[in-house]
Amino acid sequence: MANTISRRDALGVGAAGITALGLAACGGDDAETAQAPPENSEDLTGSIVMWVYPLGDGISPEWYEPFLESFSEKYPNVDVEVIQQSWDNREEQLTTALSGGNAPDVIYMTPDFLPRFAEEGVLVGLDDLRDNWDVFVPASLEALTYDSTLYSAPILMQAAQTFGNQRILDELGMEGPTTWDEMRELGEAAHDAGYYLTQYNGDESLNQNYYIYLWQAGGAVLNEDMSAAAINSPEGLEALEFIKEMVDNGWVPTEPLSVTQQFEQTELAQGNVAYSLGTSLSTVRTVIQDDLVILPPMQHRQQVAIGGFGALSIFNTTEFPEASAALIHHLTEPEFIEATAGDFLFYSPRTDVTDVHEDDAQVAEFEQYLDVVHPEVIHPQSREIMDSLKPEIQAVLLQDKDPQEALEVMEASINDLLSRS
Secondary structure (H helix, E strand, C coil): CCCCCCCCCCCCCCCEEECCCCEEECCCHHHCECCCCCCCCCCCCEEEEEEECCCCCCCCHHHHHHHHHHHHHHCCCEEEEEEECCCCCHHHHHHHHHHCCCCCCEEEECCCCHHHHHHCCCECECCCCCCCHHHECHHHHHHCEECCEECCEEEEEEECCCEEEHHHHHHHCCCCCCEHHHHHHHHHHHHHCCCECCCCCCCCCHHHCHHHHHHHCCCCCECCCCCCECCCCHHHHHHHHHHHHHHHCCCCCCHHHCCCCCHHHCCCCCCCECEECCCCHHHHCCCCCCCEEECCCCECCCECECEEEEEEEEECCCCCHHHHHHHHHHHCCHHHHHHHHHHHCCECCECCCCCCCCCCHHHHHHHHHHHHECCCCCCCCHHHHHHHHHHHHHHHHHHCCCHHHHHHHHHHHHHHHHHCC
């Protein structure tokens, strides 16, 4: 198509070394902060490569064509190539591309990856890209800001809908739970009837399991200025003990505690789990045949929903910072955001893009809870922290390690990582 070019062999990479990831950053001062582009311009030129990742089953780079065509109408002398990468080994792939001088100009970014690249100085600031950031959901901007600079522009908001299996709830004569105490009541009844209360996927990101209970208990992973661990707290202990209680009582399936299963093989997919703390309906409804009832996000001391944000960033290795900024500005306009949310069952990070899911009652119903989606731990070492905590949590759940002893080890592990950063 007219607005797609072949992949450039290499990018011009400067000599400034970046130590922790072994990256090489380049670009002059004009590449460090993106400015708002003209509404249209034949003078704007460039050849941009944008890396994206699958937002849904069956999606290909061709899905972006209508938006690249409308971009080309504004900026006819800017060519864009969209390359869809795999989610597997994403971090290693990005690091290799940057250090080898083959990085894309624009990249799909998530909050867990952003801090380390921002810390290494390879991202362009986006504070001045738009003059209407105030129409974006505050949590989306917060999650994509590091050290007081916005480094990524939100294009989607993900919220894993909380739901119950209506067939099981009707059989038990119970309502879906909204508090930990109600989970306990349902857990006992479900177990007695041969079902599970919920599912705990221990091999996944802690954002999807332990952290969500920690946040609901009112706890935190790090202290306010992120200089030390905060996990060894009464709230951290209560969360870990509650998960252990569910495991010990047989309220959750055993295999997902330590093994990643294909969703179709899980007890949840097979209709044997009464309640889900948060699972994407786009996946669930293709498998589960039972009716599902949307429930408010779980609340203990705090009401917290599982979710996240998808966004676009610019690497400052780009030869075409102005053209890259124009592309991101175009893809944060309502048309693209509405299409992304509507086609893939995401939510809009823009408050002026509404009623996207008016034809899907279940997805639309959960939209009222977007303000309780908890942002991820925005820290350059967030992934290393999670990796260090997982073995201790698994030891509590599978080897009967004392939760308080595990928290003390977890605290020491976090502080050791922070001291070496």
